[in-house]
Amino acid sequence: MSYTIGIDLGGTTMTAGLVNEDYEIVGKITWATRLPRPAEDLEKAMADLCREVAKQNGVDFSEVRYVGIGTPGSVNFTTGFVGYNTNFNYYDWNLGTDLEALLGCKVYVENDANAAAFGEYIAGGAKGYKDAVVITLGTGIGSGIILDGKILRGFNFAAGEMGHTVIVKDGRKCNCGRHGCWERYASARALSEDTKAAMREHRDTIMWDLVKDIDHVNAKTSFDAMEKGDALAKQVVENWMEYVGCGIANVVNTFEPEVICIGGGVSNQGETLLGPVRAYVEKETHDITTGRVPEIRACVLRNDAGVIGAAALADSI
Ligand SMILES: [Zn+2]
Numbered sequence: 001m002s003y004t005i006g007i008d009l010g011g012t013t014m015t016a017g018l019v020n021e022d023y024e025i026v027g028k029i030t031w032a033t034r035l036p037r038p039a040e041d042l043e044k045a046m047a048d049l050c051r052e053v054a055k056q057n058g059v060d061f062s063e064v065r066y067v068g069i070g071t072p073g074s075v076n077f078t079t080g081f082v083g084y085n086t087n088f089n090y091y092d093w094n095l096g097t098d099l100e101a102l103l104g105c106k107v108y109v110e111n112d113a114n115a116a117a118f119g120e121y122i123a124g125g126a127k128g129y130k131d132a133v134v135i136t137l138g139t140g141i142g143s144g145i146i147l148d149g150k151i152l153r154g155f156n157f158a159a160g161e162m163g164h165t166v167i168v169k170d171g172r173k174c175n176c177g178r179h180g181c182w183e184r185y186a187s188a189r190a191l192s193e194d195t196k197a198a199m200r201e202h203r204d205t206i207m208w209d210l211v212k213d214i215d216h217v218n219a220k221t222s223f224d225a226m227e228k229g230d231a232l233a234k235q236v237v238e239n240w241m242e243y244v245g246c247g248i249a250n251v252v253n254t255f256e257p258e259v260i261c262i263g264g265g266v267s268n269q270g271e272t273l274l275g276p277v278r279a280y281v282e283k284e285t286h287d288i289t290t291g292r293v294p295e296i297r298a299c300v301l302r303n304d305a306g307v308i309g310a311a312a313l314a315d316s317i
Contacts, residue, residue, distance in 0.1 A: 002065050005050050006119075006311030008112065008303075009071040011035060011087045014046065016053045017304070018064075019311035023123035025304055027057035039090050040098075047102040066106040068310035069095065070115025076157055080109040108313035112306060114151050114160065117144020118316050119309025120261050124301040131257040134299065135162065135248065137219075137264035140175075141183035145255060151316045163187070167246055182250075185243040188219035188266045191236070195222045198236050205232040219266045227272075241273065245280030252285045252294055263299030270298060 001020055008015045010033060017028035031049055033042070046069075054061045073085030073093075080096010099107045110118075117134035121144075126132035130149070136142040141163030145152040152159050163183035164176045171180025184190055195217050199207050207225045211217050222240075225233030248260060266273065278296045285293060301308060309316075 001063075003054070003059055003063055004065050004311040004314075005053060005067045006115075006307040006309065006313075007046060007049070007067065007069045008115070008306030008310060009033070009046070009069055010112075011072070014049065015303075015307055016046075016049045017307035017311060018053045018057050018059060019308060023308055023312055025307060026059075027053060028304075028307060029053045029056065035088055039088075039093050039095075042088075043095070043098050043102060046099060050103060061103075061105075064105060066108060066314060067099065067103060068108040068110065068115070068313035069099070070110055070112040070306045070310040071095065072112050074158065075109050075111045077108070077110055077151075077153055080107060082109065106314075108310075110151070110310065110313055110316070111157070113142035114144045114153070114316075115309040115313065116142070116263075116305040117160075117309065118146060118151055118312060119301055119305035119307070120144075120263065120299050121146045121309075122312045122315065123308050124305060125261040125297050125299050126259045129258040131255065132259045132261065133162075133251050133255060133257045134261045134263065135251070136299075137186065137188045137244070137262065137266050139187060139189045141187050141247070143251075145257075146316075147255065147257075149315070162247060162251060165247070165250060167243065167250070182243070182247040186240065186247055188264055190243070191219045191222065191240045191266065192217050194236050194240055195219075195233075198222075198232055202232050206230045207233055223266075223269050223272065238276065241276045242280055244273075245277045245284065248277060248296065249281045249284035252281060253288055256289065257294050259295045259297065261297055261299045263302075263305070267298040274298060 015030040017025040072087045074083040082093040096109045120134045132146050134144045143162040145160040164181045166180045167182050168180035172184040174181040222233040222236045282293045
């Protein structure tokens with residue numbers, strides 16, 4: 001048996017998983033990322049984390065074929081160079097080559113959204129399909145496009161940012177500098193914002209009973225209230241789901257993948273979310289897809305997607 005190690009590097013924690021040839025996590029360890037700290041210091045900790053996860057699972061590090069990392073920021077996959085990572089305040093970070101020197105093995109570095117999407121493709125909800133798009137509804141909208149087994153990266157490694165495709169011209173302002181990006185309408189945060197706005201205008205909704213303090217509103221609030229029969233919540237959720245569906249219809253019309261997986265905490269809503277989104281996408285794409293619409297389903301790997309995808313990066317080229 002040979003192994004690879006995948007690291008999901010986040011601003012708060014970093015998780016390393018030892019992964020076998022069947023893309024199963026044999027063991028994993030999570031450490032605090034402890035930011036802010038110098039990049040050199042973090043690299044040493046990442047190298048220790050890799051050795052530790054192998055050791056704890058009785059595997060000699062020489063049996064590890066390579067280490068893959070999913071990190072926030074703009075990543076040159078070919079060189080392992082992270083141009084900027086605003087979350088970490090690192091610029092011109094030679095993560096790949098530095099870690100290769102520390103570990104003495106091949107290191108692949110990929111953008112975290114792409115790594116997680118690839119995990120879902122190789123071992124999760126999109127397993128067994130040729131083309132897939134993985135959409136994560138969170139603070140923003142993360143997405144990864146995998147065509148014929150390869151991550152679509154673009155000439156400068158910034159492809160697949162579906163969250164920043166505009167669906168409302170001159171719409172809500174986005175962090176990326178544009179207006180009307182999909183993620184400003186269809187992310188989990190957008191749903192929370194819509195929920196708050198609706199609550200401020202209407203005191204007679206049970207959403208006020210559910211959260212009391214408007215700062216405690218999250219993407220689940222309106223779904224919970226809708227389930228209890230709240231008409232305003234239903235309106236908020238349905239409006240938001242149409243935006244989700246609108247962007248997914250764009251994905252279908254552009255790539256026509258066999259499967260689209262939706263992740264993020266809000267995907268726990270299951271068919272309450274997927275059913276209406278599917279219906280909307282089918283209606284919107286009917287004339288183009290002549291009735292055969294890609295499968296739309298929920299992601300299954302949750303937090304493990306990033307680790308497994310990173311550990312499988314050599315297969316994504
Ligand atoms: Zn944007």
